[in-house]
Amino acid sequence: MTNLTLTTFDWVPEMPRGFVRDLRVRWALEEAALPYRVASVPFGPRDAAHFAHQPFGQVPWLTDGDLSIFESGAILLHLGELSARLMPTDPRGRSEAKEWVFAALNSVEMPALPWTMFKFTGSDDGSPAVKFVDDFLKLRLKHMETVLAGREWLAGSFSVADILMSDVLRVVDKFDGLSEHPACRNYVARATARPTFAKAHADQMAHFAAADQLRRAD
Amino acid sequence: MTNLTLTTFDWVPEMPRGFVRDLRVRWALEEAALPYRVASVPFGPRDAAHFAHQPFGQVPWLTDGDLSIFESGAILLHLGELSARLMPTDPRGRSEAKEWVFAALNSVEMPALPWTMFKFTGSDDGSPAVKFVDDFLKLRLKHMETVLAGREWLAGSFSVADILMSDVLRVVDKFDGLSEHPACRNYVARATARPTFAKAHADQMAHFAAADQLRRAD
Numbered sequence: 075m076t077n078l079t080l081t082t083f084d085w086v087p088e089m090p091r092g093f094v095r096d097l098r099v100r101w102a103l104e105e106a107a108l109p110y111r112v113a114s115v116p117f118g119p120r121d122a123a124h125f126a127h128q129p130f131g132q133v134p135w136l137t138d139g140d141l142s143i144f145e146s147g148a149i150l151l152h153l154g155e156l157s158a159r160l161m162p163t164d165p166r167g168r169s170e171a172k173e174w175v176f177a178a179l180n181s182v183e184m185p186a187l188p189w190t191m192f193k194f195t196g197s198d199d200g201s202p203a204v205k206f207v208d209d210f211l212k213l214r215l216k217h218m219e220t221v222l223a224g225r226e227w228l229a230g231s232f233s234v235a236d237i238l239m240s241d242v243l244r245v246v247d248k249f250d251g252l253s254e255h256p257a258c259r260n261y262v263a264r265a266t267a268r269p270t271f272a273k274a275h276a277d278q279m280a281h282f283a284a285a286d287q288l289r290r291a292d
Numbered sequence: 293m294t295n296l297t298l299t300t301f302d303w304v305p306e307m308p309r310g311f312v313r314d315l316r317v318r319w320a321l322e323e324a325a326l327p328y329r330v331a332s333v334p335f336g337p338r339d340a341a342h343f344a345h346q347p348f349g350q351v352p353w354l355t356d357g358d359l360s361i362f363e364s365g366a367i368l369l370h371l372g373e374l375s376a377r378l379m380p381t382d383p384r385g386r387s388e389a390k391e392w393v394f395a396a397l398n399s400v401e402m403p404a405l406p407w408t409m410f411k412f413t414g415s416d417d418g419s420p421a422v423k424f425v426d427d428f429l430k431l432r433l434k435h436m437e438t439v440l441a442g443r444e445w446l447a448g449s450f451s452v453a454d455i456l457m458s459d460v461l462r463v464v465d466k467f468d469g470l471s472e473h474p475a476c477r478n479y480v481a482r483a484t485a486r487p488t489f490a491k492a493h494a495d496q497m498a499h500f501a502a503a504d505q506l507r508r509a510d
């Protein structure tokens with residue numbers, strides 16, 4: 075029996091909605107069909123209790139009984155231990171899922187996040203730094219294209235690795251960064267076509283929309 | 293009984309020596325006092341066998357019997373399962389070690405690696421993209437400073453999380469990025485003062501120096 079609570083911000087601006095990282099956790103929980111509740115912390119000034127759960131003052135974190143876990147990668151590995159729908163049960167499949175979890179977060183998101191932020195903030199000015207990150211991302215995408223042209227999911231069956239990798243690539247796709255990488259784009263489309271993604275996404279959008287209504291009512 | 297082989301490049305240029313990621317794996321293996329051998333692949337053109345082990349054409353990877361694992365984070369988690377010297381044995385301690393492994397690679401290295409590369413390539417020209425990454429790193433270091441001012445190691449006792457976090461911060465320190473973060477700097481000094489780090493570092497340097505000698509003999 076699990077007792078899971080996901081904590082996210084009470085409100086965020088329009089732009090990041092649909093991309094706040096609690097979505098990765100919601101998606102995994104929906105895939106596993108694990109019951110959970112959602113709690114909120116202020117997007118405004120963050121207090122000591124927030125930092126005690128998330129030392130960078132970010133979200134999400136997950137509590138499982140008296141265990142509190144931050145970092146979406148760590149949370150998804152934890153959930154992977156709870157459900158065969160999130161992680162293969164054979165040793166080789168488990169190992170593959172774990173290495174692709176790290177590949178998503180340390181090899182692909184490392185250039186993808188700054189690349190996206192440069193686009194978003196309009197810092198995408200062709201400077202050497204922008205070009206470095208652009209080349210770095212393209213190199214990673216080139217290899218991911220080869221990988222994804224040859225398989226439906228990263229570790230045999232759908233797993234936490236696919237939640238993370240497709241979520242990382244989804245943001246690149248939003249800024250049209252996958253136009254020359256059809257296998258990556260198809261993979262994002264395939265992953266986000268799952269009803270569990272739709273549910274997680276709708277729930278995040280509704281969570282922040284509800285906060286808008288409360289703000290208007292104040 | 294384990295049968296561990298670490299694969300790294302046969303040679304790299306001077307600059308990255310001492311920082312190639314096989315060092316993280318060597319360090320963990322030395323901490324755990326696990327026997328291992330080191331194999332090499334060409335730094336030059338990478339063949340299909342290389343990509344079969346490491347889909348991005350990088351190093352390191354570790355084989356444990358017939359299991360082959362890439363991504364330094366995944367390798368260190370695997371080794372953490374093999375030795376209490378690398379991961380606490382109580383559930384809370386294990387969970388903490390894992391979340392800090394992800395924090396090192398996804399929260400701190402994400403800005404630290406591009407920041408370092410901008411310094412290294414001289415792209416550090418004050419452009420908006422450089423400033424974005426600089427501010428991103430400073431924000432992470434500010435929070436790490438608070439964390440590290442209050443504890444010796446991240447998860448109670450020394451663990452794989454400390455190998456990764458100190459290795460990530462060590463590169464920032466090399467480019468004088470920790471001058472305003474004494475707790476981070478002291479943490480790097482404390483971690484790298486371990487004889488196991490010295491052994492891993494010396495072994496990596498010797499490995500590449502031996503390749504120089506072979507090249508000269510050709």
